[in-house]
Structure formats: structure tokens, C-alpha cells
Amino acid sequence: MADAPEVSILLLGDSDVGKSTFLSRISxxxxxxxxxxxxxVLRDGDQPFVFEIKFYNRPYRFxxxxxxxxxxxxxxxxxIIVLCYDISSRLSLINIQRFWSKEVKRTFSGAESSDGxxxxxxxxxxxxxxxxETDLNGIIYPQEAYRIAQELRCDKYMECSAVTGELVRxxxxxxxxxxxxxxxxxxxxxxxxxxxx
Numbered sequence: 711m712a713d714a715p716e717v718s719i720l721l722l723g724d725s726d727v728g729k730s731t732f733l734s735r736i737s738x739x740x741x742x743x744x745x746x747x748x749x750x751v752l753r754d755g756d757q758p759f760v761f762e763i764k765f766y767n768r769p770y771r772f773x774x775x776x777x778x779x780x781x782x783x784x785x786x787x788x789x790i791i792v793l794c795y796d797i798s799s800r801l802s803l804i805n806i807q808r809f810w811s812k813e814v815k816r817t818f819s820g821a822e823s824s825d826g827x828x829x830x831x832x833x834x835x836x837x838x839x840x841x842x843e844t845d846l847n848g849i850i851y852p853q854e855a856y857r858i859a860q861e862l863r864c865d866k867y868m869e870c871s872a873v874t875g876e877l878v879r880x881x882x883x884x885x886x887x888x889x890x891x892x893x894x895x896x897x898x899x900x901x902x903x904x905x906x907x
Contacts, residue, residue, distance in 0.1 A: 719885060733774055
């Protein structure tokens, strides 16, 4: 797309929380209930994963970066950061609190988007399909994750399942809208604190 601003979106979180599966799902499309075998396999060497979309009657080129290795992302200049965790793994959410959010603050402290505001940070719960009533020990429910998102001063809390496609399109659109807003004078930060998608 001609004259489309390039907007970098950085997905961070532990290995195996579902970041690559999420990106594979959106590269395939979120309609239907296809198995993960039918999805295009995205590899780290293919990065950035590029999606060209039109929002607000303007074309955008969204470049998604997915990594669990701090050495790979500290040189990037993202417009938004998405902290990802596995809804069925309490440890992955604890690592968001104890490691990832601190690394983001340390790396991007004072970093600003093009309009001079702070970089929006979103919290994304993946593997929503694994939330079940039978295993209560490790499962994270939305109200707990939303509370943690507020404590971390995230702009939004979202969750989806890449395997079933549940809420994938909505999460993808919300991420892209936040990223598109980060290129405007208003910026991509939510007004009034953390919101739930």
C-alpha cells in the first residue's frame, strides 16, 4: 500500500504461551474452527510478520514481532507492546509481573511514540480454550488478569484462543486500532486507565 505508515507491534512473553500460534491464526484468518495443523507455520526467521490493513480510511502496514528472548527485541522501536501469557499457566502470568513488565520498563523507559506519549502496553491472555472448571489451580480467570493488567498500568486487557478462533479477530482488530492510534496526535494510550476488550 502506498504511503502506508509502518507500525511495529511487539509481542513478548514466555516460550510456548501461544504467540506464534496467534500470529499463525491471524495470518490464516480467524473464521471457522480449523485445527492448528491447517494454519501457516510462522518461523522466527520470517519476522516481521506483515499485515497491510486499512483503518479510518487510511492504509497501515503493521509489522508484528514475536519473541521470548530479550536479546532479540531490545533494539526494536515498537509503537505498542503486547505482553502475552497462557491462561492455563499461572507461571506465565507471574513471569509477566516479575520479569517481562520490568524488562519493558527498563528497556523502553522514556521511550515515546511518535507523538511524544508513552508506548501503549496491552496484556493478552492466550489459550482461552484451555480454561476449564476441572483444573482450578493454574487457570487464570478474566477478573484476576484484569486486576493484574491494572496493577501493571496496561492500557488494555484482552484474551482469545488461536486454536478455536474465539475472539482472535476482535483481539487483532483491537491491537491494530491501538497501533494505528499511536501514529496520531492523540496517541494510542487508553483514556482513564486499563480497559477490557
